[in-house]
Structures are given as C-alpha cells and as structure tokens.
Amino acid sequence: MTGHTSTLIGNIGELMTQDLEHRVLKDAALVLEGERISWIGPSAEAPAADTFVDAAGQAVLPGWVDSHSHLIFAGDRTAEFEARMAGQSYSAGGIAVTTGATRAASDDELTRLVDGRVAEAVSQGTTYLESKTGYGLDVENEARSARIAAAAVDEVTYLGAHLVPAGVDAEEYTDLVCGPMLDAVRPYVSWADVFCERGAFTEEQSRRVLQACREAGLGLRVHGNQLGEGPGVQLAVEFGAASVDHVNYLSDADIQALAGSWTGWDAEAGTGSRGTVATCLPACDLSTRQPLAPGRALIDAGVQIALAANCNPGTSYTSSMAFCVTTAVLQMHLSVHEAVRAATYGGALALGRESGNDVDGERAVGSLAVGHRADLHLLKAPSATHLAYRPGIPLTQAVWRAGQKVV
Numbered sequence: 001m002t003g004h005t006s007t008l009i010g011n012i013g014e015l016m017t018q019d020l021e022h023r024v025l026k027d028a029a030l031v032l033e034g035e036r037i038s039w040i041g042p043s044a045e046a047p048a049a050d051t052f053v054d055a056a057g058q059a060v061l062p063g064w065v066d067s068h069s070h071l072i073f074a075g076d077r078t079a080e081f082e083a084r085m086a087g088q089s090y091s092a093g094g095i096a097v098t099t100g101a102t103r104a105a106s107d108d109e110l111t112r113l114v115d116g117r118v119a120e121a122v123s124q125g126t127t128y129l130e131s132k133t134g135y136g137l138d139v140e141n142e143a144r145s146a147r148i149a150a151a152a153v154d155e156v157t158y159l160g161a162h163l164v165p166a167g168v169d170a171e172e173y174t175d176l177v178c179g180p181m182l183d184a185v186r187p188y189v190s191w192a193d194v195f196c197e198r199g200a201f202t203e204e205q206s207r208r209v210l211q212a213c214r215e216a217g218l219g220l221r222v223h224g225n226q227l228g229e230g231p232g233v234q235l236a237v238e239f240g241a242a243s244v245d246h247v248n249y250l251s252d253a254d255i256q257a258l259a260g261s262w263t264g265w266d267a268e269a270g271t272g273s274r275g276t277v278a279t280c281l282p283a284c285d286l287s288t289r290q291p292l293a294p295g296r297a298l299i300d301a302g303v304q305i306a307l308a309a310n311c312n313p314g315t316s317y318t319s320s321m322a323f324c325v326t327t328a329v330l331q332m333h334l335s336v337h338e339a340v341r342a343a344t345y346g347g348a349l350a351l352g353r354e355s356g357n358d359v360d361g362e363r364a365v366g367s368l369a370v371g372h373r374a375d376l377h378l379l380k381a382p383s384a385t386h387l388a389y390r391p392g393i394p395l396t397q398a399v400w401r402a403g404q405k406v407v
C-alpha cells in the first residue's frame, strides 16, 4: 500500500481482536496504512512506520459497531421518563410526541442535532453507526429523515412502520408505508424495519411491510418481542431478516427459531448463510423497566447476538456502547469477551459488514485483522475487563475511524 502514511501503535497491553479466531494478544502492536490495518503481531516484531503511537500498556479493541439507533429527531421526553420512573409503563404512543417535534424542526436543525449525536457516539468509541428514520411518519418527513440520516451515518434503515399516526387508518397507513413512502425514501436507505408489537403494527401489517421492502431490494430487520411475547421473532426468521431487535420476551420456540437460522453458518470461517442476529438493547431495557433480553440463553443456544445502544428520546437516550457492555457483563451474565464481541463483531454481522474485500475497499468492520478497516478504540485501561470492573468511568483514550484519528 504505497502512498499512504503508516502508523505503528505499539506497546499494546491487550489487543482484543474479535477476529474469527477470537485472538486476544498481549504486548502487541498494530500498523495502520491509509484506512486499513496492514499488520498485527507482537510488539517486539513490529515493522517500522512513519509515525509511532505508544499505547503505554493499555488495551485496544475494535471501535463499537452500533447497529440500532434512532438519531433523527427533535424534542425531549423527560416528562415521560419521569412518569415511567414513578411507575407508569412504556407504550409506543410516546413516538407521536417526538414525531410532532421532528416535523416542526427545520432541515438545518435536524442536521445539527444528528451531527451532535454522532459526535457524542464517536467520542465514546463508536466507529460504525446505523440510524433509523421513524419520527417523520408521512411521505415528506420520512424522506427528509432518510436524506439527513444518509449524510450523517454509515447505514440508514427505513422505519416508516414505527407507529400509525393518530387519526390515520392503520391499513391505509400500511399501504402508504409499502408504496409512496417507500419510493420516496428508497434512494437513501439500504434497510427496512417494522415495529411489530401490540400498539404498533400487527403481524399481518408487518408481513406486508417486510414483503414490500424486500421486493424493493432492502435488507430487513424487525423490532420484536419488546413489550411481550409476539410474532416478531418468528416473522424475522421467516423473512431471513438480518436482525430482530429488543427480544425481551422470548418463548423456547423463538430461541429455537433464532438458533435454527444459524445452522448454515460456519462461525469459525465466517462463511455460509447468515441467520437472524438477536440484538439486545440493555440501556433500553433498564430505561423501560423491561426484563433484560436473555443474552446468555441466546448465546448458549447458538444464536449470534449484537449489543446496541438504541439511542432515541423515548426508551434509551444514550449512545454509550460501553454502558451496554458493562450491563451485559454485570446483569446479563456475558463474559467481557462475549459482550465486547456482541458490541463489535455482532453489530457488524447484524449490518452485513463483518467480512469485506481488501481489494475494492468494502472493508470488514467490527474486528481487527489485516485488510480490515482500521477502526480502533484505545482504552485508558490495561484490559477490556475494566469496562465492567470500573462501571461508569469514561475509559476512551483515543479512537481511529477508517485509519483517521478522530478522538
């Protein structure tokens, strides 16, 4: 890779690669050239480079891959949060409050808000970020949300099927989501999602949305089983969705269906047919006082899981992936390695970005190996274990995104 400046990061106390071999290297080094990783190995054998960064014995891991967020919004729902903390339960209806504020905001205001949220995420180690639409809920405002999101984040998901607006017939609205609204957002999005839940979209309506979006060439995901058992997980698996997100209330049959979706996947080689990733959103679960998603049981059953922050003003107003990892270890009984993997490789798997091509530049994200995108997170700590051992302490020392130092 001539023509690119190289940077050697040496003296890494713990390099948690999250690669296919799950390697965790001690006293390691890593070389970045342009946007890619060009070398990984023992510090003592590191090649010379243009620039040297001394990691001083601290830990390096892949940048977080946050595969679920709702960043295109205006307004605030503090009052709803306070009511919930006082005992009221969460319902999808709050989405309408944010929709009102979002429609009233100018393009410039929405852009400023989303850019600020992205910067906040990056400052905490996030290097690859998805956002959904879903607070526009009419053709014009969904298209506007998708356009603004496309300029700000790595992956955009169409979530016109977030809530049926008040006063609109649910079947007519579903027609709109599957027709003119889909056409209007299509240039800006590569994924589609549906909130399949009591108070949002029924199984039949969700099926129609998924079918139309699949025919439009979009990858699929589903918000499912957040507030109670329901058809979301089974529908996601049936449609071959890349992920089903929330997964708080799962029957044995749901877990089996998710596990079954991974039987064609060779996890050691990272090849075969991808199943449906179960994306757990622990910050959301705490804020809505729902039972934490059963991440331990899902992993034990052979399901690939992701952890995501689900930043949104209603259920999870945080972009802290570290908080999610900490919670997954302390409360969901994942090991530190499993939790970090779910927040890096798992997120990449949910976005179809876990493998890549070193030649054409569609590089893998979410794990550290030669040829992968140089998305790195240097901690102010000697090991990733400190993420759980020192909860709440800001441990981000430096961040590289596609080889550029951004923090």
Ligand SMILES: N=CN[C@@H](CCC(=O)O)C(=O)O
Residues within 6 Å of the ligand: 070, 092, 094, 095, 098, 195, 223, 226, 284, 310, 312, 313, 314, 315, 316
């Ligand atoms: N559950 C559905 N959608 C969002 C919350 C939306 C809101 O309440 O504003 C979520 O992922 O939690």
Ligand SMILES: [Zn+2]
Residues within 6 Å of the ligand: 068, 069, 070, 223, 310
């Ligand atoms: Zn969501």
